[in-house]
Amino acid sequence: MTATDDDKGDDKEVLAAEFVLGTLDAGGRANVRMLMAIDPDFVAIVGQWEQRLSELHRLVDPADPSPPNWEWIKARIAAVRPSAPLWMPSVTEASAVSPRPRKPRESDVTAALLDLARPPQESVRAQRAAAAWAPRLRFWQRLAAVSTLLALLVLAGALARELVPHWLPGALQPAPMIVEKPVEVVREVVHEVPSQRFAEYVAVFTDEIGAPAFLLSVDLPRSAVSVRRLRPQAPAGKAYELWIITAAGQGPRPLGVLGSEPFTVLKLPQGLDSPAVANATFGISEEPESGSPSGKPSGTLSTAKLVQTIPAAFPNVAP
Amino acid sequence: MLGSSEQVWLLAATAKGDQEAFERLYLATRGILYGMALRLLHKPSLAEEVMQEAYVDIWRRSGSFNPRKGDPVAWMVAILRNLAFEFLRERRDAGQDGGQAPIHVALPEGDELADPAVPEGFRRLVTCLASLDDESRRVLLLAYCNGWSREQLAARLDQPVEAISEALRDGVLGLRGCLNP
Numbered sequence: 001m002t003a004t005d006d007d008k009g010d011d012k013e014v015l016a017a018e019f020v021l022g023t024l025d026a027g028g029r030a031n032v033r034m035l036m037a038i039d040p041d042f043v044a045i046v047g048q049w050e051q052r053l054s055e056l057h058r059l060v061d062p063a064d065p066s067p068p069n070w071e072w073i074k075a076r077i078a079a080v081r082p083s084a085p086l087w088m089p090s091v092t093e094a095s096a097v098s099p100r101p102r103k104p105r106e107s108d109v110t111a112a113l114l115d116l117a118r119p120p121q122e123s124v125r126a127q128r129a130a131a132a133w134a135p136r137l138r139f140w141q142r143l144a145a146v147s148t149l150l151a152l153l154v155l156a157g158a159l160a161r162e163l164v165p166h167w168l169p170g171a172l173q174p175a176p177m178i179v180e181k182p183v184e185v186v187r188e189v190v191h192e193v194p195s196q197r198f199a200e201y202v203a204v205f206t207d208e209i210g211a212p213a214f215l216l217s218v219d220l221p222r223s224a225v226s227v228r229r230l231r232p233q234a235p236a237g238k239a240y241e242l243w244i245i246t247a248a249g250q251g252p253r254p255l256g257v258l259g260s261e262p263f264t265v266l267k268l269p270q271g272l273d274s275p276a277v278a279n280a281t282f283g284i285s286e287e288p289e290s291g292s293p294s295g296k297p298s299g300t301l302s303t304a305k306l307v308q309t310i311p312a313a314f315p316n317v318a319p
Numbered sequence: 320m321l322g323s324s325e326q327v328w329l330l331a332a333t334a335k336g337d338q339e340a341f342e343r344l345y346l347a348t349r350g351i352l353y354g355m356a357l358r359l360l361h362k363p364s365l366a367e368e369v370m371q372e373a374y375v376d377i378w379r380r381s382g383s384f385n386p387r388k389g390d391p392v393a394w395m396v397a398i399l400r401n402l403a404f405e406f407l408r409e410r411r412d413a414g415q416d417g418g419q420a421p422i423h424v425a426l427p428e429g430d431e432l433a434d435p436a437v438p439e440g441f442r443r444l445v446t447c448l449a450s451l452d453d454e455s456r457r458v459l460l461l462a463y464c465n466g467w468s469r470e471q472l473a474a475r476l477d478q479p480v481e482a483i484s485e486a487l488r489d490g491v492l493g494l495r496g497c498l499n500p
Contacts, residue, residue: 010492017491021462022359022400023469023483026408047388052498054393055441056463059424060358062350069353069367070345073374074338080375082334083382245409281409300372300402303409 012045020049026245030281030305037204037212079235203282203304207231214240214258216282218306223268225282227258234286241291242266243283243301246276252283252301257291281305326391334382341378348392352399359403359466369406373399400466407466422475424460447497455490458483 019032036043205214213231243252256266285297332340356366473480
């Protein structure tokens, strides 16, 4: 590993740790979330820092919230199902998580809580059943990983054939088109045609487990954004609303409610120039069907920044 | 306080939709989460809002908790802190000034740290923090406990932002080196 690789690794560590510490500004946090959406290794680094630093919570005095808080939470979760478990305990883990002998210094209240928390017997059966499933699950996980890898390879190959065919080994280069020509020699005239494609910007919104939930792309010439919904519909009576934050000190501005179709196209506010749009933070929140009544996001705002996916100028591609 | 393995059980039961287990988890951890929310956000109304949001998230995401990758409190605290920072950094109406947060965070030392009731992970982290240079230790602790951004740290400690970034970087890399030699 060279010094530069070390530096890059260190930069990632510092970025992940600062995300967990909370020292990054809104733009920095949005960039980290973007990185987490595309780089599972980085997700793992963030997880390690969450783990490393979490013991520091002991330096912060606990405080008791008022009793109505639980009633509010209970009301909110009534309509929501927890996501299905993503991990399967192995047999060794099943024994590792079994209750440990109680320590004598724990108070009676704690002891009572421990009794309440002791798992019922059927959970052990469930764990065993889950353990039995683990090899099959691992098979499907491997199969999925291999399929994804193959799909990525095919995609990379296809892109390379289109954009940089001369980089590929001879056998993989696209065959020259066979065209029947008259015997006389025709002089080829090559016209330089500038690329008609505009630089494209996209933003990825991820859900709570880091999977892409919405893809936003900006059409700068038309001053419009298109949002592709990847997650299921909003809960009944609710809708997702799109927001834009363009400058520090300004609150989010509503762009509109996302429809039930897979794609929603919305106009950007007038008077925003391209750099302002390219540097904006976009947000999506869950709102009543007609949009936020207050003009501000009512729930948690999930945010993302744009990244440029296609260079503004394409390198010259050999014909 | 429930042990980590009991909390893992409660989270696993929560993931199956067991509201009673979730209530027990709430009762066992609300003090930590609300204390953290109050420290970061200052206003009780905002702290309660963020804490409620965090528990709804914990309920929803309980199935994605992986005990191989850490303990439940670390996972729950991370969810709460992420929501708190969304409020602090991304919603301009949230309190930004850091209020009357203390400018020094003391680490336990000596006898206090030697107490067998102190969890091993905490003792190790405190020992590693104590081995850092003063400036790095100070910014790491103030950032974690007060939730100050680089800019807020710079303003409160009367230093350029670059100096804060450098101290944070040194602290982070020093801590990693000490915790994972």
